[in-house]
Amino acid sequence: MIVQLYSIKSPEEALKVIELGCDYLGVSPVSGANLPNELSYDEIKEIFATIKGKGNGVLISIDDPEDLVVERVRELKPDVIHMCGGEVFSTPELAKRIKEANPTTRLEQAVGVSGPESIEEAKMYAEWCDILILDSVTENIPGVGAAGVPHDWNIDAEIVKAVAGKADVILAGGLTPENVAEAVRIVKPWGVDSLTHTNKFLPDGTRIKDLEKVEKFCREARSVKF
Numbered sequence: 206m207i208v209q210l211y212s213i214k215s216p217e218e219a220l221k222v223i224e225l226g227c228d229y230l231g232v233s234p235v236s237g238a239n240l241p242n243e244l245s246y247d248e249i250k251e252i253f254a255t256i257k258g259k260g261n262g263v264l265i266s267i268d269d270p271e272d273l274v275v276e277r278v279r280e281l282k283p284d285v286i287h288m289c290g291g292e293v294f295s296t297p298e299l300a301k302r303i304k305e306a307n308p309t310t311r312l313e314q315a316v317g318v319s320g321p322e323s324i325e326e327a328k329m330y331a332e333w334c335d336i337l338i339l340d341s342v343t344e345n346i347p348g349v350g351a352a353g354v355p356h357d358w359n360i361d362a363e364i365v366k367a368v369a370g371k372a373d374v375i376l377a378g379g380l381t382p383e384n385v386a387e388a389v390r391i392v393k394p395w396g397v398d399s400l401t402h403t404n405k406f407l408p409d410g411t412r413i414k415d416l417e418k419v420e421k422f423c424r425e426a427r428s429v430k431f
């Protein structure tokens with residue numbers, strides 16, 4: 206069971222969450238999405254260099270033009286590029302360009318799970334993506350994710366079965382230290398992801414990871430054997 210956490214702000218924070226059990230660390234580059242924890246390329250490079258050999262660096266992309274996605278993969282060499290826009294989606298062509306830009310970068314595509322129709326969408330993406338992240342959608346946040354609320358885990362469980370052997374599946378959306386074990390029991394994913402409920406929010410609108418919650422989240426996620 207892998208644990209992916211957003212959004213990491215500094216090398217120091219990265220090392221702390223790795224120590225507590227996180228193995229995929231999400232960062233947000235400066236972009237048109239204006240996310241609360243956006244970082245410069247230099248800051249991201251420093252985090253990725255610090256975690257090399259200890260954890261995996263995940264770069265988010267919310268509706269960036271394809272050329273910019275490819276340029277970032279070439280420049281920053283993330284272990285994973287996470288596409289979670291509402292307008293720009295991965296395609297077989299983009300998957301090929303990403304592999305050419307950096308052969309070891311894995312492509313993670315968000316699927317906003319809204320009903321049984323999401324099963325077909327997930328099956329389609331599994332044809333060219335390495336990882337699917339099954340996530341929640343909310344109107345006031347751009348793209349798919351950061352919604353802080355769960356969706357129907359029974360649909361996720363169907364998706365995990367439908368794409369077995371094709372793509373790894375991460376479950377996201379409103380997961381907390383209290384509900385993650387139950388979610389894992391139902392969905393049986395390859396990994397889990399958390400943003401909102403493992404965060405502490407600071408007065409300036411930025412956020413840092415709440416280390417007690419991170420520790421409990423990682424422990425509870427791995428407490429279920431299947």
Ligand SMILES: O=C(O)c1ccccc1NCC(=O)[C@H](O)[C@H](O)COP(=O)(O)O
Binds near residue numbers: 212
């Ligand atoms: O990090 C963000 O601000 C963000 C904004 C918009 C879409 C996704 C974003 N983060 C990456 C993620 O995929 C979240 O970790 C995931 O959606 C879980 O979020 P939450 O439901 O708040 O735990």
